[in-house]
Amino acid sequence: MAWDFSTEPEFEEKLAWMREFVREEIFPFETLSLSHDAMVDAVKPLQDEVKRQGLWASHLPPELGGGGFGQLRLGLMHEILGQTVYGPWVFGNNAPDSGNAELLAVGIENSGREGHRKQWLEPLLAGTMRSAFSMTEPGAGADPTMISTTAVRDGDEWVIDGHKWFTSNGSVADFLIVMAVTNPDVHPYAGCSMIVVPADAPGVDIVRDVPTMEDPVEHYGKFGGHAEIIYREVRVPYDNLIGNEGEGFLLAQNRLGPGRIHHCMRWLGQSKRAFDMLCERAVSRTTHKTTLAEKQTVQNWVADSLAEMTAARLMTLYAAWKMDREGASAARVEIAMIKYYGAGVLYNVIDRSIQVHGSLGFSTDLPLESMYRAARAARIYDGPDEVHKVTVARHTLKLYTPVEVPTEHVPTRRLAAKERFAHLLEAATANA
Numbered sequence: 001m002a003w004d005f006s007t008e009p010e011f012e013e014k015l016a017w018m019r020e021f022v023r024e025e026i027f028p029f030e031t032l033s034l035s036h037d038a039m040v041d042a043v044k045p046l047q048d049e050v051k052r053q054g055l056w057a058s059h060l061p062p063e064l065g066g067g068g069f070g071q072l073r074l075g076l077m078h079e080i081l082g083q084t085v086y087g088p089w090v091f092g093n094n095a096p097d098s099g100n101a102e103l104l105a106v107g108i109e110n111s112g113r114e115g116h117r118k119q120w121l122e123p124l125l126a127g128t129m130r131s132a133f134s135m136t137e138p139g140a141g142a143d144p145t146m147i148s149t150t151a152v153r154d155g156d157e158w159v160i161d162g163h164k165w166f167t168s169n170g171s172v173a174d175f176l177i178v179m180a181v182t183n184p185d186v187h188p189y190a191g192c193s194m195i196v197v198p199a200d201a202p203g204v205d206i207v208r209d210v211p212t213m214e215d216p217v218e219h220y221g222k223f224g225g226h227a228e229i230i231y232r233e234v235r236v237p238y239d240n241l242i243g244n245e246g247e248g249f250l251l252a253q254n255r256l257g258p259g260r261i262h263h264c265m266r267w268l269g270q271s272k273r274a275f276d277m278l279c280e281r282a283v284s285r286t287t288h289k290t291t292l293a294e295k296q297t298v299q300n301w302v303a304d305s306l307a308e309m310t311a312a313r314l315m316t317l318y319a320a321w322k323m324d325r326e327g328a329s330a331a332r333v334e335i336a337m338i339k340y341y342g343a344g345v346l347y348n349v350i351d352r353s354i355q356v357h358g359s360l361g362f363s364t365d366l367p368l369e370s371m372y373r374a375a376r377a378a379r380i381y382d383g384p385d386e387v388h389k390v391t392v393a394r395h396t397l398k399l400y401t402p403v404e405v406p407t408e409h410v411p412t413r414r415l416a417a418k419e420r421f422a423h424l425l426e427a428a429t430a431n432a
């Protein structure tokens with residue numbers, strides 16, 4: 001098996017173009033407090049340029065209008081786009097729309113419900129519709145088998161009842177993908193389904209965008225908000241089912257695997273930005289007669305941050321490479337590992353960068369404080385650290401069998417070695 005850490009020159013050229021474009025054309029928007037509608041107008045010419053470059057919605061296969069890049073190249077791309085919250089939006093692959101488009105595509109393949117293509121998938125890809133993924137409930141989060149939202153079939157319709165929250169972009173979405181129990185008589189892994197619900201369907205009550213650490217002031221209808229939603233006897237056509245009945249968890253798994261790799265690469269983009277700020281400040285600020293760069297603690301932060309980011313990057317690229325070769329299921333442990341490891345690195349690097357900047361780092365004169373608040377959520381969304389660690393530990397421990405005596409027990413090994421090499425020992429004793 002070859003190990004190759006190089007990027008094809010043609011793709012490297014695209015990456016170089018993206019680096020420049022993101023820094024020069026997208027970063028400036030961060031400093032303006034534009035309304036959502038103004039931002040939609042402002043990013044339009046940038047989105048057109050991305051389309052001209054053939055980089056729009058690259059997460060999808062060419063037959064669906066994407067670049068067919070595969071996870072490894074997508075990962076490298078997300079590392080650049082993730083430096084700014086607007087990057088993925090301008091490139092047509094922002095969460096949750098990108099994952100939802102993949103879900104719809106897989107659903108069409110599984111069910112043959114071609115109508116979804118024109119109705120939901122194509123507008124989503126074109127950026128003329130927005131979507132949200134409505135799975136988490138106040139009572140069912142890290143353990144989604146506790147989901148209590150139900151969808152009951154009534155003739156040609158589903159009737160949906162339930163209470164969700166943290167449906168990101170729910171208050172600005174045109175449609176919501178709702179995970180609901182459709183068969184309560186079997187294990188949830190086989191009894192949940194995903195159903196498309198138009199946001200304006202009667203009975204959809206978008207209660208609020210939950211104020212969070214990321215955005216403590218309550219706004220309604222904000223891109224990036226996390227909506228609390230009550231579904232009261234919401235009726236939608238039966239054909240709004242994605243895939244087949246009972247495939248909810250299977251589809252969720254397919255959606256979350258690549259999504260996590262992209263999250264991790266976006267975090268690396270954020271980490272690198274915080275790291276660049278850390279280093280720039282270290283060589284610029286003099287205190288107690290030397291620059292910060294000459295203090296050993298700061299040198300430790302630089303060295304530790306670089307090592308951690310490099311490790312996270314290699315782990316993420318390895319997970320992407322494995323997924324491209326063997327599929328999401330085979331890369332499950334690698335994906336779980338980068339989810340908690342990458343989130344920790346992101347958090348640590350931003351924290352050190354804030355520390356190096358002192359009060360300036362704590363102020364809103366730098367983007368670090370908002371990056372820090374957003375980074376905290378990375379340890380929770382798409383499954384908290386602890387759950388991913390359980391996955392890694394379980395799979396790893398399955399490779400081991402219990403023993404009476406530890407395999408490495410020296411006295412036991414010595415006895416075995418004495419028996420095996422008795423002739424040598426006898427010869428050695430005889431010669432003595």
Ligand SMILES: Cc1cc2nc3c(=O)[nH]c(=O)nc-3n(C[C@H](O)[C@H](O)[C@H](O)COP(=O)(O)OP(=O)(O)OC[C@H]3O[C@@H](n4cnc5c(N)ncnc54)[C@H](O)[C@@H]3O)c2cc1C
Nearest residue numbers: 133134135136141142143166167168377381382383384386
């Ligand atoms: C910013 C943000 C955006 C989100 N966007 C979406 C979205 O678009 N759609 C959506 O459906 N959901 C979304 N979520 C919800 C997210 O997926 C859940 O928060 C997550 O799955 C954890 O569920 P919970 O918050 O209910 O925590 P709980 O289930 O209450 O868990 C709380 C804590 O318990 C501990 N814990 C749980 N299980 C275990 C275990 N097995 N072993 C050890 N410890 C454990 C962990 O420390 C965990 O943090 C979002 C969340 C955030 C913060």
